[in-house]
Each structure stands twice: as structure tokens, then as C-alpha cells.
């Protein structure tokens with residue numbers, strides 16, 4: 001019997017909408033559950049069973065989560081005929097051991113794997129050794145989570161050592177960038193990517209325009225949320 005993982009949704013083909021691989025055609029695996037509860041979370045349906053996020057809706061775990069075998073998920077991802085699979089959540093590294101056989105199968109077939117993580121879970125050497133790339137998105141004060149829950153210095157230092165890592169911060173204001181600067185100075189994070197917060201096109205564009213000059217001035221990289229611009233505020237894109 002193959003391992004099971006707790007899945008929210010499998011979707012694609014689409015394109016990676018965020019970070020260094022923006023625009024690359026890919027398939028998505030969104031795992032269920034998260035150890036944080038960010039106010040502005042764009043995927044509260046992966047964890048918010050009480051209506052804690054700004055969206056205010058209490059999702060039903062029985063509807064949103066499915067325990068699926070790795071073999072079954074692998075077959076669905078392979079059918080999309082992509083060169084890149086993005087694993088997100090929720091917080092996918094809460095299932096890092098369970099997902100390892102899936103990641104190994106994908107990489108053995110020449111398919112690149114990127115993992116979107118909030119940076120609070122220390123990645124295991126066995127997962128790193130498979131050759132995944134991490135897009136690490138530590139949360140700032142405006143997420144509403146307490147600092148001791150959202151910043152794990154040991155985990156961030158370990159991510160910093162992984163090949164191809166990118167640190168991607170969700171920002172709305174120039175003050176948010178100052179907070180990123182403080183974290184960068186304390187932990188030596190590099191490279192830094194800034195991404196505008198927003199579930200809707202108008203918010204993405206407004207926040208992008210607010211931060212752009214200061215991002216460049218600080219020597220950082222800027223990403224949009226391409227899937228939001230292309231398809232709007234929808235699930236499964």
C-alpha cells in the first residue's frame with residue numbers, strides 16, 4: 001500500500017504565478033492544513049475551520065481535505081505533462097515525510113519540484129537531497145500571527161543553505177519592507193523577493209506600485225501574482 005497525503009486540491013496545467021519561476025507552465029498540488037492563521041490568507045479553505053481569517057468563512061474539513069495515495073496523486077500530476085510541479089498549501093512541510101516518495105518519483109522523471117512554504121518547519125535532509133527548490137515565505141507582523149509562531153530562525157538558516165532557495169515576502173507598504181530589511185539583517189536571507197499582497201487584481205497592482213521603487217532601491221527582486229492578473233480571484237488557477 002502506498003503512503004497517503006492530505007490533499008486540498010490538485011490543479012493545472014497552469015503557470016507558476018509567483019517568484020523566480022513566474023510564468024513557467026506547471027501543475028499544482030495543494031496540501032491541507034496550516035500551522036499559521038494569517039489574516040489575509042488567500043487559501044483559508046486549507047485550514048480555516050472556524051472563520052478566523054479576513055474572509056470570515058468557516059470551511060468544512062470534510063469537504064476540503066482528502067487523504068489520497070501518493071500513486072494516485074502522482075498519476076494525476078503526470079497526466080498534465082508538465083516540467084514543473086509546485087507543492088503548496090496550507091503548509092506542505094507539515095507532511096514532508098509523507099510527500100517524499102512523491103517528490104522522488106517526480107524528480108526521477110525529470111520533473112522539477114518547487115515547494116511553497118511559510119518557513120516555520122525545518123526541512124529534512126532527505127527532502128533537500130532530492131533536489132527540490134524552496135520558495136520560503138516568512139510572515140510579517142501584518143499577518144496577525146505572533147512572532148514566535150511565524151519566525152523560526154533555525155528553519156530559515158537551514159533554508160538559506162538549500163540550492164536555489166528564494167525568500168518571498170508578502171508586502172503592502174514601505175513599512176513592511178523595513179520589517180523585511182530587519183529580518184534580512186538578522187538572518188542573512190538571500191535572495192529576497194517581494195510580492196504584493198492581494199487576492200484581486202486591483203489590490204495586487206496597487207500594492208505592487210506602492211512598493212516597487214523601494215524594492216529596487218534595497219537591491220531586492222519583485223514579483224507579481226501572475227495567476228491573479230490572468231484569471232482573477234479564483235480557486236484552482
Ligand SMILES: Nc1nc2[nH]cc(C(=O)O)c2c(=O)[nH]1
Pocket residue numbers: 014015016017018043086088089116227237
Ligand atoms: N498559479 C499559481 N501560482 C502560485 N504560486 C504560488 C501559489 C500558492 O498558492 O502557493 C500559487 C497559486 O495558487 N497559483
Ligand code: SF4
Pocket residue numbers: 034035036037038040041042043044046089090091118139
Ligand atoms: S502560512 Fe500561508 S497558508 Fe498558512 S495561513 Fe499564512 S498565508 Fe495561509
Ligand SMILES: [Mg+2]
Pocket residue numbers: 042043
Ligand atoms: Mg495561492
